[in-house]
Amino acid sequence: MRADAARNVDAVLRTGARLLAEDPAAGMGAIAAEAGVDRRTVYRRFPSREALLAAVFQAKLDSAQRVLDEARLVEAPVAVALHRYVEGIVPVSRDWPVDVRRMMRADPAASVRREEQSGRLDRFVQRAADEGLLRADVPVAWARATLDHLVDTAAHGFPLIDPPQAADLVVDILLNGVGRR
Template identity: 35%
Template structure:
């Protein structure tokens, strides 16, 4: 795992569980207090302080590993939606629900910035590219206006997800929120059916 002293070597199952417990605790603790110490994170994870220091060379290394782990989960969430083979509208809904679950659980980690050449930054760029590919498939299937600016559509989609995450924090279900996001993206908020009002 990037940022750990065990980087480059596979972790034993018990060590893997320990690292996951530390990362989950770090997300909880740092969400409450972004200045929290390694000792506070260790206490929340139920492990010795030395265990955290053995797995992570520094507090920043822990935060970097937390961010990398969250981005990898986002990549997996997209993979699980099968954007290249599933009908695009189905894929969009599945991916949206999956992403909302991850963002709802790993908000602090996903808010971190990454060095341009870091694995996390490259993964984020890959996510953007795959989103653009899916939107292009939707346009080709007639689900988006042929003249739609896909980068604008992507930015609106991301903004809608950001708003849906707030509702998710209040207890709304990811599947229902995904339907709201997709419906708003494709149909907007105007009245459906009939003639579209003329622009003034």
């Protein structure tokens, strides 16, 4: 694929992710206009909204996969891996804001990939608990849900906070809490 064509596809995917997150009924024409490309360009690559949405889901999953791999959730010390993960996943969440639940309902292949990625995070949080970094009286599933909510809050509730600072906050809050000891 030529460089300009690749840029156009990337612009369509990112714009599609943003607009479809804001309005699931957003049309291909609006996405094309916002991406700065001709509507025919969009339809040449993505014959339908569903095809575009499936490509957005795959792009989000590909990005998340890279973050999970680079975080080294199994090899690195928990706090280091957690920081790497959050610092990487916050921009992914911002760049690809489509709802994961919608993705899992609409695309069975994406659902399988997402479940595998989620399983990696589950095992990582269990590792943190096994190493004594999480309170023993807090269920591991609760800690995992808390991690997901903290990441979502950092990514979307505070969009001006940069990813390293968001990672500092999320790691500190997850491992130490917000209350005074």
